[in-house]
Amino acid sequence: MASVSTSALLLLPPPPAAEFDQLKYAYEIILSTVCSTLHLKLEGTDRVATLDVALSLPGLLAPSSRPRTRAFASLQSILEGIYRLIGIVCIEHRIELDMPGGIDARVILLDCDVARSTEKNPAVPRDGPIVDLRTLAESGRPWNSVYYPDNQIGLNLAASFSSFYPPVAELKSPGSGLLHAIPDAPHWTPSESVMTLTALNEATAPYTVAVGGTFDHFHIGHKLLLTATALVLQPAEDADAGKERVLIVGVTGDELLVKKKYPEFLESWEERCHSTGAFLTAIMDFRAPGTSKPQLEKALEPGPTGKSILMKIRPDLVFRLVEIKDPFGPTITEEDIGALVVSKETRSGGAAVNDARTRKGWAPLAVFEVDVLHTTEVPPDDAEDFASKISSTDIRRRRMEKALQ
Known part of the structure; x- marks a missing residue:
């Protein structure tokens, strides 16, 4: 019998600020719940659960942010923070990353402005890693579940996303079908200025x-x-x-x-x-x-x-x-x-x-x-484990040790 794939989308509203401690405050509980849930669905098998993390940031596709290399320094720093947080969460819950029995997480950036999604020209397919709500919702990804935080900004994001989702009755509204609210999410006010833009004449x-x-x-x-x-x-x-x-x-x-x-x-x-x-x-x-x-x-x-x-x-x-x-x-x-x-x-x-x-x-x-992925903000007992998971040499060492068992 063919194995059933485990694939999910996590919708993250804009953070309160770009600093890592603020990303951690907003998203740690949410990521912990989703990663643990997906890990349980693997039922101890060697399958890998796929998790698309769509991080919403204001103004990503706005004309003022073009060319988008103006925001490169800010965006890569935020991406580093999210991947670092995913690593911390998986270590804390003893979940493998990108290995059998673990989770394959991919972070993309989402412009959640409904007007820009509505005005999208279908003749010009938008490619990632920055997409709009409509492009994401209509991409046909084989998600078994779509998660979002149960706070107000999460509900708003899920409602906007579902307005573009395929016309299947059980998927049309948050709280039904494959759309799942993550409980106990913190409440925060999103920042409207997460990105720092370089001067226009410095962009390429x-x-x-x-x-x-x-x-x-x-x-x-x-x-x-x-x-x-x-x-x-x-x-x-x-x-x-x-x-x-x-x-x-x-x-x-x-x-x-x-x-x-x-x-x-x-x-x-x-x-x-x-x-x-x-x-x-x-x-x-x-x-x-x-x-x-x-x-x-x-x-x-x-x-x-x-x-x-x-x-x-x-x-x-x-x-x-x-x-x-x-x-x-x-x-x-x-x-x-x-x-x-x-x-x-x-x-x-x-x-x-x-x-x-x-x-x-x-x-x-x-x-x-x-940026190089940092092990700062990682509990001291887990810092060495985190470093080994982002080192190809240590991954090969662990493969060798497992083969010798």
């Missing part, structure tokens, strides 16, 4: 964005980095008609990983690409059911530029997963790349890339830095 809207990494045993640190990368890419609604937007992910080649610890538990390049591509699709592809499926092209024979996988999500949106054999990858072989996303612990790599491009007479890349 690149059509090609690059990021690199190993992406072994995909975890929430990888999710933060890739979501931030998706934020930099020019969104469909602002793009020139017919112009292709490309997200390039350099995935470290197998031969560069031979000196890694516990090499026998390293995932292959193809496995790491699969996890990376699946996550990007989950946070960016919100097309309604019935649309054409993404096209997949593989070039797995080693060549001058290594292996590659091309995922054409739509004619105007492409993911390129390329094998990297040095610290630069395609950033110094492809002049038309416009931006590079790095973690703050690898910021020197961005400077090295731009030095190399300058020597070739090319324009430097706009470099966007992403």
